[in-house]
Amino acid sequence: MAWSNRKNNVLPGFTPALGYTVFYLSLIVLIPLSALFFKTATLSWDDFLAAVSAPRVLASYRVTFGASLAAAVVNAFFGVLVAWVLVRYRFPGKKLIDALVDLPFALPTAVAGITLASIYSSNGWLGRYLEPSGIKIAFTPLGIVIAMIFIGLPFVVRTVQPVLEELDQEVEEAASCLGAGRWQTFRRVLLPTMLPAILTGFALAFARAVGEYGSIIFIAGNMPLVSEITPLLIITKLEQYDYAGATAISTVMLVVSFLMLLCINLLQKWSRRFAE
Amino acid sequence: MSIDIEAVSKTFGSFSALSDVSLKVPSGELVALLGPSGSGKTSLLRIIAGLETPDSGRILFDGVEATNRQVKDRQVGFVFQHYALFRHMTVFDNIAFGLTVKPKKERPGKQEIKDKVHSLLKLIQLEQLADRYPGQLSGGQRQRVALARALAVEPQVLLLDEPFGALDAKVRVELRRWLRRLHDEIHVTSVFVTHDQEEALEVADRIVVMNQGQIEQQGTPSEVYDRPATPFVYDFLGNVNLFKGRVHEGTAQMGGIKLSSPENASANDAPAVGYVRSHDIAIERDSSEGALKAEVRYLLSVGPLVRVDLSLPDGGPIEVDLPRDEADKLGLKVGDQVFARPRKMRVFVDDYQI
Numbered sequence: 001m002a003w004s005n006r007k008n009n010v011l012p013g014f015t016p017a018l019g020y021t022v023f024y025l026s027l028i029v030l031i032p033l034s035a036l037f038f039k040t041a042t043l044s045w046d047d048f049l050a051a052v053s054a055p056r057v058l059a060s061y062r063v064t065f066g067a068s069l070a071a072a073v074v075n076a077f078f079g080v081l082v083a084w085v086l087v088r089y090r091f092p093g094k095k096l097i098d099a100l101v102d103l104p105f106a107l108p109t110a111v112a113g114i115t116l117a118s119i120y121s122s123n124g125w126l127g128r129y130l131e132p133s134g135i136k137i138a139f140t141p142l143g144i145v146i147a148m149i150f151i152g153l154p155f156v157v158r159t160v161q162p163v164l165e166e167l168d169q170e171v172e173e174a175a176s177c178l179g180a181g182r183w184q185t186f187r188r189v190l191l192p193t194m195l196p197a198i199l200t201g202f203a204l205a206f207a208r209a210v211g212e213y214g215s216i217i218f219i220a221g222n223m224p225l226v227s228e229i230t231p232l233l234i235i236t237k238l239e240q241y242d243y244a245g246a247t248a249i250s251t252v253m254l255v256v257s258f259l260m261l262l263c264i265n266l267l268q269k270w271s272r273r274f275a276e
Numbered sequence: 277m278s279i280d281i282e283a284v285s286k287t288f289g290s291f292s293a294l295s296d297v298s299l300k301v302p303s304g305e306l307v308a309l310l311g312p313s314g315s316g317k318t319s320l321l322r323i324i325a326g327l328e329t330p331d332s333g334r335i336l337f338d339g340v341e342a343t344n345r346q347v348k349d350r351q352v353g354f355v356f357q358h359y360a361l362f363r364h365m366t367v368f369d370n371i372a373f374g375l376t377v378k379p380k381k382e383r384p385g386k387q388e389i390k391d392k393v394h395s396l397l398k399l400i401q402l403e404q405l406a407d408r409y410p411g412q413l414s415g416g417q418r419q420r421v422a423l424a425r426a427l428a429v430e431p432q433v434l435l436l437d438e439p440f441g442a443l444d445a446k447v448r449v450e451l452r453r454w455l456r457r458l459h460d461e462i463h464v465t466s467v468f469v470t471h472d473q474e475e476a477l478e479v480a481d482r483i484v485v486m487n488q489g490q491i492e493q494q495g496t497p498s499e500v501y502d503r504p505a506t507p508f509v510y511d512f513l514g515n516v517n518l519f520k521g522r523v524h525e526g527t528a529q530m531g532g533i534k535l536s537s538p539e540n541a542s543a544n545d546a547p548a549v550g551y552v553r554s555h556d557i558a559i560e561r562d563s564s565e566g567a568l569k570a571e572v573r574y575l576l577s578v579g580p581l582v583r584v585d586l587s588l589p590d591g592g593p594i595e596v597d598l599p600r601d602e603a604d605k606l607g608l609k610v611g612d613q614v615f616a617r618p619r620k621m622r623v624f625v626d627d628y629q630i
Contacts, residue, residue, distance in 0.1 A: 039503060047338040170356045173347075174354065174360040174422075175377075176347040178428075180373070181348060207439055208612070274363055274364045274411060
């Protein structure tokens with residue numbers, strides 16, 4: 001497509017609209033992010049490498065990205081389940097549950113963190129039953145995953161829900177007329193149709209989890225090399241007036257996140273290759 | 277495979293979609309279920325497919341009870357009005373779907389599936405589009421793919437729900453002729469639903485006219501068209517003009533015309549309605565026995581026909597379809613006084629309102 005499509009556009013003003021979009025994105029996103037790169041550039045290459053590859057920093061990458069990935073996978077699975085139940089079944093209290101899904105969006109993350117920590121700690125409502133059987137959640141990496149699942153839940157549900165609602169019942173009927181069982185219909189017909197939406201939700205949940213700070217620090221325990229997340233490490237550096245070091249780590253996070261999201265977007269594009 | 281429908285009823289809430297419907301579809305026949313929307317034709321088709329369960333009554337395939345058989349075990353091919361293709365699969369994969377979901381033991385080999393799909397693509401004349409996605413096809417092409425997909429599993433029964441309803445007029449005519457030829461080749465027992473009388477008359481071996489959840493009449497297209505059993509069937513198949521009058525012991529008196537009506541021999545001076553198709557009326561310049569005086573109100577050329585709107589002295593309208601050359605010969609103009617002679621009239625005693 002031509003990059004200017006004046007001819008067949010209903011709304012006039014391609015030039016001002018694009019101009020404003022670029023200006024706005026620059027102001028809100030690009031300029032702050034480039035400041036990050038400029039600040040990082042005050043470090044020499046060796047200092048940069050030292051700052052971003054210290055053992056404690058490397059461990060924090062593992063914790064952050066590992067836990068985010070695990071949380072996003074769990075959310076992708078249970079998010080589809082929740083969306084399915086909300087779309088396909090009618091039951092009392094459905095509206096309430098539908099509203100409940102958005103709560104992690106609205107709740108201050110610190111409140112969520114404190115609540116989760118108190119529930120899963122060794123004398124909390126759930127922790128007191130789990131701890132005796134050897135499952136420690138609060139103040140371990142597992143706790144980080146739980147917090148990330150909590151804050152990421154709405155993304156998959158809200159992206160998959162509209163797709164499921166629009167799904168034509170006849171397609172399923174066609175599949176069963178052709179001899180497909182329920183599982184075959186789900187795996188071969190429904191899942192591929194939902195996949196682009198699931199991947200979008202997955203990417204959003206993952207990105208949110210990588211950037212999450214407030215709810216995690218209360219439940220993580222923040223033990224260096226074990227349960228310390230990268231955002232916390234950045235705050236720690238800032239508190240020590242090591243601005244360049246903090247921005248260096250931020251830069252690495254930014255680049256890695258960007259690459260991962262890019263991969264997911266490509267995957268998503270592939271998964272909807274049929275919709276042209 | 278033959279289908280027997282025995283006393284099937286179905287209600288949706290307070291709406292009665294089918295009431296006590298019985299129908300036999302002999303093996304190898306192409307049957308049309310014809311009726312207006314809400315007449316229960318689609319419900320009946322879905323019950324045969326197993327997509328709905330009847331409230332009462334039985335469905336038998338080849339004389340064997342199949343009322344509670346699962347959809348996937350019924351071996352029916354179903355074609356939907358809006359195609360219901362799997363849009364994330366190519367044309368090839370769509371057609372192959374039914375073969376690839378078979379249990380391991382019955383599933384044909386890869387090459388066998390490939391050969392089968394290609395022979396079906398040839399049948400629907402879309403061989404070069406095997407790798408396209410449904411989104412890249414036209415409506416007519418999509419419906420042919422849907423048909424090939426249904427045929428791939430070699431169904432015992434083919435069910436089509438308004439298969440041409442979403443297509444434009446020209447494609448619709450092409451595709452229904454193609455379906456007729458296809459059926460002449462493969463002879464699978466087929467039932468298709470339509471509200472288009474022309475489609476039913478052209479394609480089907482037998483027509484079942486439905487109205488308000490019941491069967492009004494069934495028969496060959498010419499039986500149903502030439503000898504409608506009820507006023508509803510008369511009205512539904514083609515344009516009709518209504519004449520009000522009375523009938524007494526086999527003789528009807530309709531707006532100044534006297535004619536014999538042997539079906540109503542037992543009638544005793546009962547109010548009656550005469551039905552005349554718009555192409556069964558002749559227009560004459562001169563007065564004669566059995567013709568009604570009328571005035572030309574409106575003339576409209578519709579392709580090979582000329583539609584003439586007449587009005588009787590009492591104000592009643594008559595619609596006449598004349599062949600073009602006959603209309604030219606008469607040289608009709610709006611306002612002309614003419615005489616309309618019904619060539620064929622069917623009289624029903626007026627206990628029935630349409």
